[in-house]
Amino acid sequence: MSGDENLERELESFLREDDSRLAALYRKLPRPEPDAALDAAVLAMARRAAAAPAPRPAPRRRHWLPLLGAAATVALAVGIAYRLAPQLGNQRGVPAAGGASDAARREEAQAPAATTQAAPPARPAPPAAVTPPVETDRRQLQKVENAAAPAPAPFPGATDATAAAAKAPAPAAAGRVAANREAEMKKSAAAVSESAAAPASMSAPAPAAAAPAEPALRVGTPAGNAFEAPKPAKDRAQDHAYSAAVLRNSRLYPESWIAEIQRLLRAGRREEARQNLELFRSKYPDYRLPEDLRDLP
Amino acid sequence: MLAYAQGDVRAFEALYARSRGMLYRFILRSVGDRASADELFQETWSRLVAARERYRVEAKFTTWLLQIAHNLIVDTFRRTRPQADPDETEAVFRTLDAPESERPEQYLSEFEQRRRLQLVLDELPPAQREAFLLRVEGGLGLEAIARLTGAGQETVKSRLRYALAKIREKFAE
Incomplete structure (x- = not known):
């Protein structure tokens, strides 16, 4: 029997039996133990720990929290974008939602036909870049006149701007401003009036605000109907x-x-x-x- | 251990009384000197007390205790690997030696065997010595030793085989 086989047998015995020959010899070695002071120190430490509140295990990191935060951020961003989209659309010339713009859209849909009859020969719709100043001026004029006093609605067929403006019981200062603006309006509106289909589509102020502004606009524009109040x-x-x-x-x-x-x-x-x-x-x-x-x- | 985790100090005292000698010897024979053994022994119990809330029934208490001690010993070896020369080994042997009153003259031959075993244990590489001690002192099987030391079972078996071969060689001198 070779030495290797004996070693393997001894190893198997060592692993299998709790009291193999080698284990028995080991147990005959001196069996040192902790001294009394060490025992007292360990037991005192254990008693102190038991008397104190048990240490709470470290809270688990919640891995879903960052994901939830990211999802909430995305949802918030989408919500803000959804809210801002109509406003951005308005800034780019998209009509705002509402009753006034609905009326404007209806008029816009009918505008091409009116153009062909009102201003023959028909011209293509004026470029958008031309019309905004008219609209802006008109709104500013409305603000000025509203700030003064609302003038009574003029006779629809009136054609005299001065007479219409004189009818308005506005203060003198506001009247002067309105007159100046009116003169400017005459110039700018004349430039676009012949192809007034598009301006018609833009006359969409709120009815209450539009009424006082009508005289200047109507008389200053050959195609007065194009600027009719809603x-x-x-x-x-x-x-x-x-x-x-x-x-x-x-x-x-x-x-x-x-x-x-x-x-x-x-x-x-x-x-x-x-x-x-x-x-x-x-x-x-x-x-x-x-x-x-x-x-x- | 579960009872102690609920605040029962007596349960801890019972556990301590049952495991103190085994743990102390495992540590002492692993590190080789009493001062380090005392320090590691106390630290092992301290770690166990601090981690009492994490104890699970499925883990054998002795294995858990030896696992803590093993980790501390490994850390100690990493910091200052003991380089025991023959004089130091002899000093350890004297420290571990039984009192004179426990050594009757008729047991001298057995005493020589124990002495040689002690010497060869000190000369074993730490991994082989640890595997041997976990088996004979902790009573752990091959699988438990492998799990505790983080080595494969075949690796542990090989370590034990080398340890036994060196012991036989020492006894054959």
Whole structure:
């Protein structure tokens, strides 16, 4: 039997038996133990520890907290972007939501047809870069006039700017400012009035604010209808009752509209003429109609 | 240990009485001098007390205690690896020697065997000595030794094989 085999057998015995020959020999070695002072120190330490509150295990790191924070940040950013998107859209010329802009959009949709009739030959819509100053001036003018005193709504067909401005019982200072602004408006509005379809789409101030501003705008603009104040709800409801052709005609100058109605009558399109006249009367109740139209029901 | 974790000091005293000798000898024969052994012995119990809330029933208490001691010993070796020359070994032997009153003359041959065993244990590489001590002092099996020391079972078995071979060699002189 080789030495290696004996060693392996001894190893197996050493691992298997608790009291192998080698283990038995080991147990005969001196068996030193801690002295009494060491025992006392350890036991005293254990008693102190037991008397004191048990140390709390270190709190587990919550790995989900950073993830939750990141998700909340993303949600917040998306929410802010969602809120700001309409405002940014407005700054870029997108109409704001609301009743006034709804009316403007409706008018805008009808504008091309009106343009073809009001200002032949038709021109392409003016570039957006041209129209904003008019809109801005108009709003500023409204602010000035509102700050003074609201002028009564002028006669729709009025064409004299000075007379309209004189009607407004505004203070002198505000009147002067308004007059200056009016002169500027005449220049800028004249530049764009011939292709007034787009300006029509931009006349969307709040009704209450628009009324005092109308005189200067209306008289200073050849295509005064293009700058009409938004129609009251009643009128808008009325519009829905008329055909698109009638509504297109309502954008004409009153005189042109009357001429169109007369043409319809001559063409035998009596019902269409009657609808036009009905809408005309509702828009211009004080307009003096030609004799041939006065009797039309 | 669970009872002590709930504040029962008597439970700790019972555990201490049962394990103090085994632990002390394991540490003393691992590090070789009483001063270091005393320090490590106290530190081991201190660590155990501090970690009493983390004790789990599935872990054998002796294994857990020896694991703490093993880690402290390894740290000690890393800081200052003991270089025992023959004189130091003899000094340790004298320290560990039994009182004269416990050594009757008729046991001299056995005393020589124990002396040689003590010498060879001191000469063993730390890893082999530790594996031997964990087996004969701690009563741990191959698997437990492997888990405690972080080595594979075959590695532990090899260490024990080398240790036994050196012991046999020492006894054959």
